Amino acid sequence: MKFEHGFVEVDGCRTSLRRGGSGEPLLFLHGASDAPVILPFMEMLAQRFEVLVPEHPGYGLSQEPKWLVNIHDVAYFYLDFLEKLNLENAVIVGSSMGGWIAMEMAVRNTSRIKSLTLASPAGISAPGIEPADIFLMPPEELVRNLFHDQRLAEQRLAEPMTLEALDIVLKNRHTTARLAWEPRLHDPFLPEWLHRIDVPVKIVWGREDRILPVGFVEHYKKLIPHAEVVILPDCGHLPHAEKPEQFVEIVCR
Amino acid sequence: MPYADLDLEAGRKNGTVWVKLPNRHFDPEKGHQLYNRYLDELEYGETLGFDVLAVNEHHQTAYGLMPSPIVTASALARRTSKCRIAILGSALPLRSHPMTVAEEHAMIDVISGGRLISGFVRGIGAEYHTFGVNPTFSHERFHEAHDLIVRAWTEPGPFAFHGRHYKVQYANLWPRPYQKPHPPIWIPSQGSKETIDWAAHPDHRYTYLQTFSPAKVVQRYLNMYRDTCAGYGYEAKDSQLGWAVPVYVSSSDEKAREEAKSHFEAFRNIFVKMPLEMLLPPGYTSRESLKSVMKAKAQMFGDVSIDQALELGLFVCGSPATVRKSFEAYRKEMRFGNLLVMCQFATLPADLTRRNMELFAREVMPALKAL
Numbered sequence: 001m002k003f004e005h006g007f008v009e010v011d012g013c014r015t016s017l018r019r020g021g022s023g024e025p026l027l028f029l030h031g032a033s034d035a036p037v038i039l040p041f042m043e044m045l046a047q048r049f050e051v052l053v054p055e056h057p058g059y060g061l062s063q064e065p066k067w068l069v070n071i072h073d074v075a076y077f078y079l080d081f082l083e084k085l086n087l088e089n090a091v092i093v094g095s096s097m098g099g100w101i102a103m104e105m106a107v108r109n110t111s112r113i114k115s116l117t118l119a120s121p122a123g124i125s126a127p128g129i130e131p132a133d134i135f136l137m138p139p140e141e142l143v144r145n146l147f148h149d150q151r152l153a154e155q156r157l158a159e160p161m162t163l164e165a166l167d168i169v170l171k172n173r174h175t176t177a178r179l180a181w182e183p184r185l186h187d188p189f190l191p192e193w194l195h196r197i198d199v200p201v202k203i204v205w206g207r208e209d210r211i212l213p214v215g216f217v218e219h220y221k222k223l224i225p226h227a228e229v230v231i232l233p234d235c236g237h238l239p240h241a242e243k244p245e246q247f248v249e250i251v252c253r
Numbered sequence: 254m255p256y257a258d259l260d261l262e263a264g265r266k267n268g269t270v271w272v273k274l275p276n277r278h279f280d281p282e283k284g285h286q287l288y289n290r291y292l293d294e295l296e297y298g299e300t301l302g303f304d305v306l307a308v309n310e311h312h313q314t315a316y317g318l319m320p321s322p323i324v325t326a327s328a329l330a331r332r333t334s335k336c337r338i339a340i341l342g343s344a345l346p347l348r349s350h351p352m353t354v355a356e357e358h359a360m361i362d363v364i365s366g367g368r369l370i371s372g373f374v375r376g377i378g379a380e381y382h383t384f385g386v387n388p389t390f391s392h393e394r395f396h397e398a399h400d401l402i403v404r405a406w407t408e409p410g411p412f413a414f415h416g417r418h419y420k421v422q423y424a425n426l427w428p429r430p431y432q433k434p435h436p437p438i439w440i441p442s443q444g445s446k447e448t449i450d451w452a453a454h455p456d457h458r459y460t461y462l463q464t465f466s467p468a469k470v471v472q473r474y475l476n477m478y479r480d481t482c483a484g485y486g487y488e489a490k491d492s493q494l495g496w497a498v499p500v501y502v503s504s505s506d507e508k509a510r511e512e513a514k515s516h517f518e519a520f521r522n523i524f525v526k527m528p529l530e531m532l533l534p535p536g537y538t539s540r541e542s543l544k545s546v547m548k549a550k551a552q553m554f555g556d557v558s559i560d561q562a563l564e565l566g567l568f569v570c571g572s573p574a575t576v577r578k579s580f581e582a583y584r585k586e587m588r589f590g591n592l593l594v595m596c597q598f599a600t601l602p603a604d605l606t607r608r609n610m611e612l613f614a615r616e617v618m619p620a621l622k623a624l
Contacts, residue, residue, distance in 0.1 A: 133382075135534055135535070136528075137530065138528065138529075138530060166544065166547075170535070170540045173535045174389060174535040176535070177387065177389050177534065177536055178387065178389040178390075178535075181381075181387040181388065181389065181534075181535075182385045182386065182387045184385070
């Protein structure tokens with residue numbers, strides 16, 4: 001499946017966007033450390049959906065708009081993005097920070113959203129459960145902690161780090177810090193409003209997630225009682241990358 | 254003001270004494286002895302004829318036991334009568350309310366009868382990890398806090414201040430500072446173009462203090478400061494430039510080196526050491542500076558021996574004559590008007606610290622003051 005890369009301007013932000021496939025729109029919202037590349041699960045999803053993979057404002061090849069201060073700005077941006085591209089009945093799939101953004105969008109407005117699939121979403125805090133400190137981890141350790149299957153970590157670590165790639169890594173880290181340094185990877189006001197999400201929600205978590213421990217799932221079950229929860233064994237923080245077939249099956253069912 | 258009783262092996266094993274070295278390594282009984290020892294040493298500085306006693310701020314670390322330099326400076330304000338007291342500096346972005354800095358500095362200035370030198374810093378990267386303050390807003394918060402403090406010191410109150418990070422409906426400082434228009438402001442920095450541009454700006458003309466860097470780097474940044482002033486259309490006075498450097502003086506070069514070796518190496522290779530991610534969180538520096546640090550990583554983050562440090566001018570150590578000559582030469586090249594000598598570092602014990610201070614004050618300082 002061929003994905004095309006281009007740019008779209010939303011809220012004054014020139015935004016990098018890869019699109020492929022046809023069918024109902026599916027918007028993938030990446031996490032803090034996702035590489036801006038087309039991954040196998042996207043190809044699989046593109047058999048059935050028109051898959052849109054933007055890079056968030058402040059990430060990858062997208063601009064860093066002045067208005068980008070907190071996660072709410074990103075949520076409003078994507079609500080405008082759905083409007084600007086006139087996407088309706090969009091399936092939103094978000095990983096980690098992307099899952100957080102998806103929830104922030106959905107508590108505000110679901111009129112263009114068909115469903116949410118959240119893969120190890122950030123966004124809430126839970127007593128006794130501490131996310132890993134992604135900002136103190138050396139880069140290599142961070143990559144290793146993303147995956148349960150260390151062969152996948154090795155593959156990612158073996159990718160050559162060009163100067164351009166390094167620029168993007170630093171830019172992504174900067175924006176992640178801006179959005180998620182404090183409060184760390186969550187919005188204390190979000191849980192109060194999660195009841196507003198009135199579309200189907202699926203939550204997928206890797207049982208061996210070393211970034212956001214799987215214990216968060218119990219809290220989401222209470223906060224979004226109608227959510228379908230799937231815990232994948234032998235899987236780390238990126239179920240879509242580590243278990244693509246299972247992940248795609250969950251999104252499609 | 255290090256925790257000199259640190260179990261060095263624990264510090265080394267932990268990789269750093271910052272942020273996450275468990276505080277069970279701090280013994281309050283020993284802390285009691287140390288605080289009083291260091292305060293005595295600072296007070297002795299006045300007796301020996303030093304012009305300024307300087308204190309600084311660091312948090313949750315064995316490197317320094319002054320999370321609040323305000324406390325130390327307050328004690329000094331009452332126990333000294335001639336020396337200036339320099340707070341180098343208060344870490345503005347780490348405070349939730351800059352008015353507290355304006356108030357505390359003004360109190361010390363009034364209590365001491367106008368002997369305060371105010372310093373402002375952003376806090377080092379590690380402190381953004383410990384405090385949770387977002388490092389990507391560090392510069393913004395620093396500038397805004399500075400603006401509020403200087404206005405609170407100088408403008409008739411009450412006035413309202415509506416910043417992006419700080420909002421005060423009634424800024425109305427009691428007490429107002431003793432010095433007019435306000436205490437001198439010094440800006441300690443490890444060197445950044447942004448800080449230099451800001452400190453050198455004609456509205457500020459703040460004393461720029463390069464801290465703990467190789468002499469060549471110090472010279473480069475002091476020159477950059479002078480050039481920046483020239484670019485703004487005025488000539489920097491020497492008093493606008495300063496260098497802070499660890500110093501050790503003993504009876505001979507060999508003796509000085511031998512006595513200082515383990516303490517200096519503990520300072521450089523245990524007390525100041527921290528990983529890159531801790532030192533430079535995202536947004537603390539520009540991404541360009543971050544990239545150059547990453548390139549120099551091996552050099553910056555590896556161990557440095559006392560001999561390498563002397564070679565680099567990271568440390569000045571030797572007989573009185575050697576130290577005097579070194580500083581005379583550095584003074585000629587760099588034309589700094591202020592020299593801050595760090596006479597105690599890491600594990601350097603009380604007797605050597607006192608003798609170091611005495612030898613520096615009696616046999617080095619007079620010649621430098623005459624320059």
